[in-house]
Amino acid sequence: MCPGCLNRAQCLRTQLLQLAVPLVKSYGFTREALAQSALRLPTPHEKPLTEAAITALFGEGDDARRTLIGGWLEHARVETRKSLLADATPGAPPPSMRAVLEKRLRVNEEVLPLLPEAFALLASPTYGLPPLDPIPGLKHVSQVADDACYLVRDTSVGPAWFRRRATVAVAYGAAELHQLTSPNTAYKFLDDALSMTQKVDSAADDIGQYGRYIMKSWTGIIRSSGVLP
Known part of the structure:
Protein backbone atom coordinates (compact mmCIF):
# COMPACT_ATOMS: atom_id res chain seq x y z
CA MET A 1 0.00 0.00 0.00
CA PRO A 94 -6.05 23.91 40.37
CA PRO A 95 -8.80 21.41 41.20
CA SER A 96 -8.25 18.90 43.97
CA MET A 97 -7.23 15.34 43.19
CA ARG A 98 -10.58 14.19 44.50
CA ALA A 99 -12.42 16.51 42.09
CA VAL A 100 -10.41 15.26 39.12
CA LEU A 101 -10.94 11.58 39.87
CA GLU A 102 -14.63 12.13 40.62
CA LYS A 103 -15.03 13.81 37.24
CA ARG A 104 -13.40 10.82 35.56
CA LEU A 105 -15.67 8.37 37.38
CA ARG A 106 -18.71 10.37 36.29
CA VAL A 107 -17.75 9.89 32.63
CA ASN A 108 -18.12 6.15 33.23
CA GLU A 109 -21.76 6.55 34.21
CA GLU A 110 -23.07 6.85 30.66
CA VAL A 111 -21.93 3.29 29.85
CA LEU A 112 -21.49 1.82 33.32
CA PRO A 113 -23.47 -1.41 32.74
CA LEU A 114 -21.21 -2.15 29.76
CA LEU A 115 -17.86 -1.63 31.47
CA PRO A 116 -17.47 -4.92 33.38
CA GLU A 117 -17.58 -6.96 30.18
CA ALA A 118 -15.41 -4.41 28.38
CA PHE A 119 -12.72 -4.55 31.06
CA ALA A 120 -12.96 -8.32 31.12
CA LEU A 121 -12.32 -8.42 27.39
CA LEU A 122 -9.33 -6.11 27.69
CA ALA A 123 -7.84 -8.31 30.40
CA SER A 124 -8.33 -11.49 28.40
CA PRO A 125 -5.21 -12.14 26.28
CA THR A 126 -5.77 -12.78 22.59
CA TYR A 127 -3.49 -15.79 22.55
CA GLY A 128 -2.20 -18.30 25.07
CA LEU A 129 -1.53 -17.94 28.76
CA PRO A 130 -1.71 -16.40 31.34
CA PRO A 131 -5.51 -16.40 31.72
CA LEU A 132 -5.54 -12.70 32.64
CA ASP A 133 -3.41 -9.91 31.24
CA PRO A 134 -2.80 -7.08 33.75
CA ILE A 135 -1.12 -4.77 31.22
CA PRO A 136 -4.31 -3.08 29.90
CA GLY A 137 -5.43 -2.42 33.47
CA LEU A 138 -2.09 -0.98 34.45
CA LYS A 139 -2.03 1.21 31.37
CA HIS A 140 -5.57 2.47 31.93
CA VAL A 141 -5.22 3.49 35.57
CA SER A 142 -1.71 4.85 34.97
CA GLN A 143 -3.01 7.15 32.24
CA VAL A 144 -5.82 8.35 34.50
CA ALA A 145 -3.28 9.03 37.26
CA ASP A 146 -0.91 10.86 34.92
CA ASP A 147 -3.72 13.07 33.62
CA ALA A 148 -4.91 13.76 37.16
CA CYS A 149 -1.45 14.77 38.36
CA TYR A 150 -1.12 17.11 35.39
CA LEU A 151 -4.50 18.71 36.10
CA VAL A 152 -3.71 19.30 39.79
CA ARG A 153 -0.30 20.69 38.73
CA ASP A 154 1.67 18.13 40.68
CA THR A 155 5.32 19.20 40.87
CA SER A 156 6.84 15.95 42.13
CA VAL A 157 10.20 14.92 40.68
CA GLY A 158 12.39 11.84 40.83
CA PRO A 159 11.08 8.87 42.85
CA ALA A 160 8.30 11.03 44.29
CA TRP A 161 6.94 11.52 40.74
CA PHE A 162 6.50 7.77 40.27
CA ARG A 163 5.23 7.21 43.81
CA ARG A 164 2.60 9.93 43.46
CA ARG A 165 1.23 8.48 40.24
CA ALA A 166 1.28 4.98 41.61
CA THR A 167 -0.77 5.93 44.66
CA VAL A 168 -3.28 7.89 42.56
CA ALA A 169 -3.59 4.95 40.16
CA VAL A 170 -4.24 2.55 43.03
CA ALA A 171 -6.90 4.84 44.52
CA TYR A 172 -8.64 5.37 41.20
CA GLY A 173 -8.45 1.69 40.25
CA ALA A 174 -10.03 0.67 43.54
CA ALA A 175 -12.79 3.29 43.21
CA GLU A 176 -13.55 2.30 39.62
CA LEU A 177 -13.79 -1.37 40.57
CA HIS A 178 -16.14 -0.41 43.40
CA GLN A 179 -18.18 1.74 41.00
CA LEU A 180 -18.89 -1.26 38.76
CA THR A 181 -20.60 -3.16 41.56
CA SER A 182 -21.82 -0.37 43.88
CA PRO A 183 -22.19 2.85 41.87
CA ASN A 184 -24.19 4.65 44.57
CA THR A 185 -21.31 4.54 47.01
CA ALA A 186 -18.44 4.97 44.52
CA TYR A 187 -17.65 8.57 45.47
CA LYS A 188 -17.55 7.87 49.19
CA PHE A 189 -15.30 4.94 48.41
CA LEU A 190 -13.06 7.25 46.38
CA ASP A 191 -12.65 9.48 49.44
CA ASP A 192 -11.68 6.47 51.54
CA ALA A 193 -9.28 5.16 48.88
CA LEU A 194 -7.51 8.51 48.56
CA SER A 195 -7.21 8.81 52.31
CA MET A 196 -5.82 5.29 52.57
CA THR A 197 -3.25 5.73 49.80
CA GLN A 198 -2.05 9.03 51.25
CA LYS A 199 -1.51 7.39 54.63
CA VAL A 200 0.42 4.44 53.20
CA ASP A 201 2.17 6.33 50.42
CA SER A 202 5.40 4.44 51.02
CA ALA A 203 3.72 1.17 50.02
CA ALA A 204 3.77 2.32 46.40
CA ASP A 205 7.57 2.08 46.44
CA ASP A 206 7.09 -1.64 46.00
CA ILE A 207 6.15 -1.81 42.32
CA GLY A 208 5.56 -5.54 42.61
CA GLN A 209 2.96 -4.92 45.29
CA TYR A 210 1.34 -2.25 43.10
CA GLY A 211 1.17 -4.64 40.17
CA ARG A 212 -0.33 -7.39 42.31
CA TYR A 213 -2.97 -4.97 43.60
CA ILE A 214 -4.05 -4.00 40.09
CA MET A 215 -4.04 -7.63 38.99
CA LYS A 216 -6.29 -8.52 41.93
CA SER A 217 -8.63 -5.65 41.04
CA TRP A 218 -8.90 -6.73 37.43
CA THR A 219 -9.52 -10.32 38.47
CA GLY A 220 -12.45 -8.99 40.48
CA ILE A 221 -13.74 -7.05 37.48
CA ILE A 222 -13.66 -10.12 35.27
CA ARG A 223 -15.37 -12.35 37.81
CA SER A 224 -18.04 -9.77 38.56
CA SER A 225 -18.78 -9.46 34.83
CA GLY A 226 -19.73 -13.11 34.55
CA VAL A 227 -17.52 -13.49 31.46
CA LEU A 228 -15.10 -15.79 33.29
CA PRO A 229 -15.69 -18.00 36.35
Whole structure:
Protein backbone atom coordinates (compact mmCIF):
# COMPACT_ATOMS: atom_id res chain seq x y z
CA MET A 1 0.00 0.00 0.00
CA CYS A 2 1.40 3.42 -0.95
CA PRO A 3 2.02 5.99 1.82
CA GLY A 4 -0.84 8.16 0.60
CA CYS A 5 -3.28 5.27 0.67
CA LEU A 6 -2.03 4.21 4.08
CA ASN A 7 -2.54 7.71 5.48
CA ARG A 8 -6.06 7.84 4.05
CA ALA A 9 -6.88 4.48 5.62
CA GLN A 10 -5.52 5.63 8.99
CA CYS A 11 -7.53 8.86 8.80
CA LEU A 12 -10.69 6.94 7.93
CA ARG A 13 -10.06 4.50 10.77
CA THR A 14 -9.60 7.34 13.26
CA GLN A 15 -12.70 9.14 12.01
CA LEU A 16 -14.87 6.02 12.17
CA LEU A 17 -13.59 5.16 15.63
CA GLN A 18 -14.49 8.63 16.90
CA LEU A 19 -17.95 8.31 15.35
CA ALA A 20 -18.43 4.87 16.90
CA VAL A 21 -17.78 6.06 20.46
CA PRO A 22 -21.20 7.80 20.90
CA LEU A 23 -22.86 4.68 19.48
CA VAL A 24 -21.58 2.54 22.34
CA LYS A 25 -24.58 3.63 24.44
CA SER A 26 -26.91 2.05 21.86
CA TYR A 27 -24.86 -0.87 20.51
CA GLY A 28 -22.37 -1.60 23.26
CA PHE A 29 -18.69 -2.27 22.67
CA THR A 30 -19.49 -4.30 19.58
CA ARG A 31 -18.48 -4.67 15.97
CA GLU A 32 -21.99 -3.43 15.15
CA ALA A 33 -21.18 -0.03 16.70
CA LEU A 34 -18.17 0.17 14.39
CA ALA A 35 -20.30 -0.89 11.43
CA GLN A 36 -22.92 1.78 12.13
CA SER A 37 -20.28 4.52 12.36
CA ALA A 38 -20.06 4.60 8.56
CA LEU A 39 -23.61 5.99 8.47
CA ARG A 40 -22.46 9.00 10.52
CA LEU A 41 -19.67 10.14 8.20
CA PRO A 42 -19.96 13.69 6.76
CA THR A 43 -20.74 11.92 3.50
CA PRO A 44 -22.54 8.89 4.93
CA HIS A 45 -22.17 5.44 3.47
CA GLU A 46 -25.37 3.94 2.15
CA LYS A 47 -24.89 0.85 4.32
CA PRO A 48 -23.02 -0.04 7.52
CA LEU A 49 -19.49 -1.36 7.20
CA THR A 50 -19.22 -4.97 6.15
CA GLU A 51 -17.56 -7.52 8.42
CA ALA A 52 -14.61 -7.61 6.02
CA ALA A 53 -14.22 -3.82 6.23
CA ILE A 54 -14.41 -3.86 10.05
CA THR A 55 -11.73 -6.54 10.17
CA ALA A 56 -9.49 -4.65 7.74
CA LEU A 57 -9.79 -1.39 9.69
CA PHE A 58 -10.06 -2.50 13.31
CA GLY A 59 -8.95 -6.13 13.60
CA GLU A 60 -10.38 -9.60 13.61
CA GLY A 61 -13.06 -10.80 16.00
CA ASP A 62 -12.77 -9.33 19.46
CA ASP A 63 -9.70 -7.32 18.46
CA ALA A 64 -12.07 -4.83 16.81
CA ARG A 65 -14.02 -4.60 20.06
CA ARG A 66 -10.79 -4.00 21.97
CA THR A 67 -10.00 -1.18 19.57
CA LEU A 68 -13.39 0.38 20.29
CA ILE A 69 -12.90 0.03 24.04
CA GLY A 70 -9.54 1.76 23.71
CA GLY A 71 -11.19 4.52 21.70
CA TRP A 72 -13.83 5.00 24.39
CA LEU A 73 -11.22 5.16 27.15
CA GLU A 74 -9.34 7.83 25.22
CA HIS A 75 -12.63 9.70 24.74
CA ALA A 76 -13.19 9.53 28.51
CA ARG A 77 -9.72 10.99 29.14
CA VAL A 78 -10.37 13.85 26.71
CA GLU A 79 -13.83 14.59 28.12
CA THR A 80 -12.48 14.71 31.66
CA ARG A 81 -9.72 17.15 30.72
CA LYS A 82 -12.06 19.34 28.66
CA SER A 83 -14.67 19.52 31.40
CA LEU A 84 -12.18 20.46 34.11
CA LEU A 85 -10.36 22.99 31.96
CA ALA A 86 -13.68 24.55 30.92
CA ASP A 87 -14.66 24.93 34.58
CA ALA A 88 -11.35 26.53 35.52
CA THR A 89 -11.25 30.23 36.38
CA PRO A 90 -8.17 32.20 35.26
CA GLY A 91 -5.82 32.64 38.19
CA ALA A 92 -7.72 30.20 40.39
CA PRO A 93 -5.94 27.29 42.12
CA PRO A 94 -6.05 23.91 40.37
CA PRO A 95 -8.80 21.41 41.20
CA SER A 96 -8.25 18.90 43.97
CA MET A 97 -7.23 15.34 43.19
CA ARG A 98 -10.58 14.19 44.50
CA ALA A 99 -12.42 16.51 42.09
CA VAL A 100 -10.41 15.26 39.12
CA LEU A 101 -10.94 11.58 39.87
CA GLU A 102 -14.63 12.13 40.62
CA LYS A 103 -15.03 13.81 37.24
CA ARG A 104 -13.40 10.82 35.56
CA LEU A 105 -15.67 8.37 37.38
CA ARG A 106 -18.71 10.37 36.29
CA VAL A 107 -17.75 9.89 32.63
CA ASN A 108 -18.12 6.15 33.23
CA GLU A 109 -21.76 6.55 34.21
CA GLU A 110 -23.07 6.85 30.66
CA VAL A 111 -21.93 3.29 29.85
CA LEU A 112 -21.49 1.82 33.32
CA PRO A 113 -23.47 -1.41 32.74
CA LEU A 114 -21.21 -2.15 29.76
CA LEU A 115 -17.86 -1.63 31.47
CA PRO A 116 -17.47 -4.92 33.38
CA GLU A 117 -17.58 -6.96 30.18
CA ALA A 118 -15.41 -4.41 28.38
CA PHE A 119 -12.72 -4.55 31.06
CA ALA A 120 -12.96 -8.32 31.12
CA LEU A 121 -12.32 -8.42 27.39
CA LEU A 122 -9.33 -6.11 27.69
CA ALA A 123 -7.84 -8.31 30.40
CA SER A 124 -8.33 -11.49 28.40
CA PRO A 125 -5.21 -12.14 26.28
CA THR A 126 -5.77 -12.78 22.59
CA TYR A 127 -3.49 -15.79 22.55
CA GLY A 128 -2.20 -18.30 25.07
CA LEU A 129 -1.53 -17.94 28.76
CA PRO A 130 -1.71 -16.40 31.34
CA PRO A 131 -5.51 -16.40 31.72
CA LEU A 132 -5.54 -12.70 32.64
CA ASP A 133 -3.41 -9.91 31.24
CA PRO A 134 -2.80 -7.08 33.75
CA ILE A 135 -1.12 -4.77 31.22
CA PRO A 136 -4.31 -3.08 29.90
CA GLY A 137 -5.43 -2.42 33.47
CA LEU A 138 -2.09 -0.98 34.45
CA LYS A 139 -2.03 1.21 31.37
CA HIS A 140 -5.57 2.47 31.93
CA VAL A 141 -5.22 3.49 35.57
CA SER A 142 -1.71 4.85 34.97
CA GLN A 143 -3.01 7.15 32.24
CA VAL A 144 -5.82 8.35 34.50
CA ALA A 145 -3.28 9.03 37.26
CA ASP A 146 -0.91 10.86 34.92
CA ASP A 147 -3.72 13.07 33.62
CA ALA A 148 -4.91 13.76 37.16
CA CYS A 149 -1.45 14.77 38.36
CA TYR A 150 -1.12 17.11 35.39
CA LEU A 151 -4.50 18.71 36.10
CA VAL A 152 -3.71 19.30 39.79
CA ARG A 153 -0.30 20.69 38.73
CA ASP A 154 1.67 18.13 40.68
CA THR A 155 5.32 19.20 40.87
CA SER A 156 6.84 15.95 42.13
CA VAL A 157 10.20 14.92 40.68
CA GLY A 158 12.39 11.84 40.83
CA PRO A 159 11.08 8.87 42.85
CA ALA A 160 8.30 11.03 44.29
CA TRP A 161 6.94 11.52 40.74
CA PHE A 162 6.50 7.77 40.27
CA ARG A 163 5.23 7.21 43.81
CA ARG A 164 2.60 9.93 43.46
CA ARG A 165 1.23 8.48 40.24
CA ALA A 166 1.28 4.98 41.61
CA THR A 167 -0.77 5.93 44.66
CA VAL A 168 -3.28 7.89 42.56
CA ALA A 169 -3.59 4.95 40.16
CA VAL A 170 -4.24 2.55 43.03
CA ALA A 171 -6.90 4.84 44.52
CA TYR A 172 -8.64 5.37 41.20
CA GLY A 173 -8.45 1.69 40.25
CA ALA A 174 -10.03 0.67 43.54
CA ALA A 175 -12.79 3.29 43.21
CA GLU A 176 -13.55 2.30 39.62
CA LEU A 177 -13.79 -1.37 40.57
CA HIS A 178 -16.14 -0.41 43.40
CA GLN A 179 -18.18 1.74 41.00
CA LEU A 180 -18.89 -1.26 38.76
CA THR A 181 -20.60 -3.16 41.56
CA SER A 182 -21.82 -0.37 43.88
CA PRO A 183 -22.19 2.85 41.87
CA ASN A 184 -24.19 4.65 44.57
CA THR A 185 -21.31 4.54 47.01
CA ALA A 186 -18.44 4.97 44.52
CA TYR A 187 -17.65 8.57 45.47
CA LYS A 188 -17.55 7.87 49.19
CA PHE A 189 -15.30 4.94 48.41
CA LEU A 190 -13.06 7.25 46.38
CA ASP A 191 -12.65 9.48 49.44
CA ASP A 192 -11.68 6.47 51.54
CA ALA A 193 -9.28 5.16 48.88
CA LEU A 194 -7.51 8.51 48.56
CA SER A 195 -7.21 8.81 52.31
CA MET A 196 -5.82 5.29 52.57
CA THR A 197 -3.25 5.73 49.80
CA GLN A 198 -2.05 9.03 51.25
CA LYS A 199 -1.51 7.39 54.63
CA VAL A 200 0.42 4.44 53.20
CA ASP A 201 2.17 6.33 50.42
CA SER A 202 5.40 4.44 51.02
CA ALA A 203 3.72 1.17 50.02
CA ALA A 204 3.77 2.32 46.40
CA ASP A 205 7.57 2.08 46.44
CA ASP A 206 7.09 -1.64 46.00
CA ILE A 207 6.15 -1.81 42.32
CA GLY A 208 5.56 -5.54 42.61
CA GLN A 209 2.96 -4.92 45.29
CA TYR A 210 1.34 -2.25 43.10
CA GLY A 211 1.17 -4.64 40.17
CA ARG A 212 -0.33 -7.39 42.31
CA TYR A 213 -2.97 -4.97 43.60
CA ILE A 214 -4.05 -4.00 40.09
CA MET A 215 -4.04 -7.63 38.99
CA LYS A 216 -6.29 -8.52 41.93
CA SER A 217 -8.63 -5.65 41.04
CA TRP A 218 -8.90 -6.73 37.43
CA THR A 219 -9.52 -10.32 38.47
CA GLY A 220 -12.45 -8.99 40.48
CA ILE A 221 -13.74 -7.05 37.48
CA ILE A 222 -13.66 -10.12 35.27
CA ARG A 223 -15.37 -12.35 37.81
CA SER A 224 -18.04 -9.77 38.56
CA SER A 225 -18.78 -9.46 34.83
CA GLY A 226 -19.73 -13.11 34.55
CA VAL A 227 -17.52 -13.49 31.46
CA LEU A 228 -15.10 -15.79 33.29
CA PRO A 229 -15.69 -18.00 36.35
